[in-house]
Amino acid sequence: MRNATFRQLRVFAEVARHLSFARAAEALHLTPPAVTMQIKELEGHVGLPLFERQGRRVALTTAGEYMLVYARKVLATLKDAEDTAARLQRLETGSLTIGLLSTAQYFVPALLAEFTREHTGLDVRLAIGNRHQLVQMLHNNEVDVAIMGRPPTELNVRAEPFGAHPHVFVAPVDHPLLRIGHPTVASLLPYAFVVREHGSGTRAVFDDFFQRQRAEPHLAMELPSNEAVKQAVMAGLGLGLLSLHTLGLELEHGLIARLDVEGTPIVRAWHVVHTLAKLLSPAAEAFRYFVLEHGEAFLAKRYGALLPLAPAG
Numbered sequence: 001m002r003n004a005t006f007r008q009l010r011v012f013a014e015v016a017r018h019l020s021f022a023r024a025a026e027a028l029h030l031t032p033p034a035v036t037m038q039i040k041e042l043e044g045h046v047g048l049p050l051f052e053r054q055g056r057r058v059a060l061t062t063a064g065e066y067m068l069v070y071a072r073k074v075l076a077t078l079k080d081a082e083d084t085a086a087r088l089q090r091l092e093t094g095s096l097t098i099g100l101l102s103t104a105q106y107f108v109p110a111l112l113a114e115f116t117r118e119h120t121g122l123d124v125r126l127a128i129g130n131r132h133q134l135v136q137m138l139h140n141n142e143v144d145v146a147i148m149g150r151p152p153t154e155l156n157v158r159a160e161p162f163g164a165h166p167h168v169f170v171a172p173v174d175h176p177l178l179r180i181g182h183p184t185v186a187s188l189l190p191y192a193f194v195v196r197e198h199g200s201g202t203r204a205v206f207d208d209f210f211q212r213q214r215a216e217p218h219l220a221m222e223l224p225s226n227e228a229v230k231q232a233v234m235a236g237l238g239l240g241l242l243s244l245h246t247l248g249l250e251l252e253h254g255l256i257a258r259l260d261v262e263g264t265p266i267v268r269a270w271h272v273v274h275t276l277a278k279l280l281s282p283a284a285e286a287f288r289y290f291v292l293e294h295g296e297a298f299l300a301k302r303y304g305a306l307l308p309l310a311p312a313g
Contacts, residue, residue, distance in 0.1 A: 012071055
């Protein structure tokens with residue numbers, strides 16, 4: 001391992017994160033052969049294979065799992081050293097990795113565009129996943145800060161709210177429930193639901209809502225993204241519960257309908273989160289301050305016309 005390079009460790013960690021040489025190459029802006037070469041060189045230094053390859057399927061070997069722990073520690077230490085150097089120089093340059101709940105990708109890029117107009121020269125990377133994946137990114141020190149709803153309790157983090165995050169029930173535009181002014185929870189139960197996967201924040205809000213109502217909804221299907229849920233609802237495959245922040249275009253153009261269910265909107269909060277063990281770089285600190293200062297007004301301006309943000313109960 002003495003001759004292993006930081007580049008090889010970065011490539012190794014990225015392949016392990018995606019379990020795909022092609023996706024790692026895309027994330028690193030390399031060609032797949034270049035990624036393969038870096039992994040082969042690292043395996044030569046280790047003296048053991050790090051991945052098992054069966055066609056397009058990739059899995060870590062036992063040696064790979066052990067090496068990944070140390071590779072992440074080395075890369076995290078290097079990143080902390082770079083951040084410290086940037087602090088000493090008082091420069092807002094370098095790299096900034098922002099972890100996003102998949103729901104947040106509907107507004108964070110626009111917020112980030114405003115931030116980068118004030119802070120040029122940054123190399124910004126977005127890492128998107130569901131809540132479970134985002135917690136793992138924070139744990140593995142793969143992101144500087146994260147934008148998420150419910151902060152993790154299993155990690156020692158600083159979580160600061162910056163804006164309201166309403167969730168609403170949606171239906172096809174011709175659904176009979178739309179003829180009822182304020183449908184009750186009981187009136188929803190004869191209909192099937194299309195839901196997000198376990199591990200997502202949206203699914204946690206859905207499950208918590210019906211548990212508090214002591215009701216058992218019928219689940220027609222479970223889907224891995226907000227877009228998939230929206231398409232299924234619009235196709236008439238079931239009702240859905242989604243963040244209002246994912247629905248701007250569909251509501252504006254009349255492609256999907258919001259159900260004004262009693263007890264909704266279900267309002268949670270968006271948080272900017274980082275682990276307390278991490279020393280934030282000037283770039284990460286600047287982004288954190290920017291979100292806390294401008295996030296609430298940005299969300300209100302972008303989504304306020306779609307729905308009053310006061311919860312119904």
